[in-house]
Amino acid sequence: MIAALVREHSRPxxxxxxxxxxxxxxxxxxxxxxxxxxxxxxxxxxxxxxIRTWLxxxxxxxxxxxxxxxxxxxxxxxxxxxxxxxxxEDGSWRSPPLDLQRLVESxxxxxxxxxCMEQLPSLQRSVFVLREMEELETNExxxxxxxxxxHMGVLMHRARTRLRHCxxxxxxxxxx
Numbered sequence: 001m002i003a004a005l006v007r008e009h010s011r012p013x014x015x016x017x018x019x020x021x022x023x024x025x026x027x028x029x030x031x032x033x034x035x036x037x038x039x040x041x042x043x044x045x046x047x048x049x050x051i052r053t054w055l056x057x058x059x060x061x062x063x064x065x066x067x068x069x070x071x072x073x074x075x076x077x078x079x080x081x082x083x084x085x086x087x088x089e090d091g092s093w094r095s096p097p098l099d100l101q102r103l104v105e106s107x108x109x110x111x112x113x114x115x116c117m118e119q120l121p122s123l124q125r126s127v128f129v130l131r132e133m134e135e136l137e138t139n140e141x142x143x144x145x146x147x148x149x150x151h152m153g154v155l156m157h158r159a160r161t162r163l164r165h166c167x168x169x170x171x172x173x174x175x176x
Contacts, residue, residue, distance in 0.1 A: 117129075125159065
């Protein structure tokens with residue numbers, strides 16, 4: 001039963017963690033943390049929400065923890081780690097970079113969207129990711145983020161407006 005729950009929910013949790021701005025490895029770690037907390041607190045699950053809602057609630061709290069940790073623990077420029085991760089111990093490429101022009105053409109819109117998502121305030125981003133990307137029900141999102149339906153609607157409207165404005169400013173608006 002636990003294995004089935006992990007199979008069913010790990011991918012959506014991972015996508016949500018990526019949507020919150022975590023890199024692939026960090027998103028995997030957070031999802032593992034979610035299941036660790038889930039298993040260690042299973043005896044406290046009262047069934048007042050679905051397991052899915054409970055898991056996404058744990059993910060939300062883990063996201064907040066990670067963001068607080070990052071604020072406290074800024075020791076070096078994150079670009080250093082990213083740069084170093086691209087090379088082996090002997091200084092050669094782990095995998096050679098893709099053709100830059102092809103990369104730009106294939107990822108330009110995705111990068112614009114990701115950049116615009118990063119500019120959203122945390123709660124607006126969370127509402128957008130959970131509702132639009134993970135397609136959670138409104139009541140689930142409200143329960144996870146501990147907001148009212150009205151407040152969620154306002155946050156969603158603001159997130160969409162900011163994203164639309166950001167994408168238009170990046171040149172992705174409608175063209176006549």
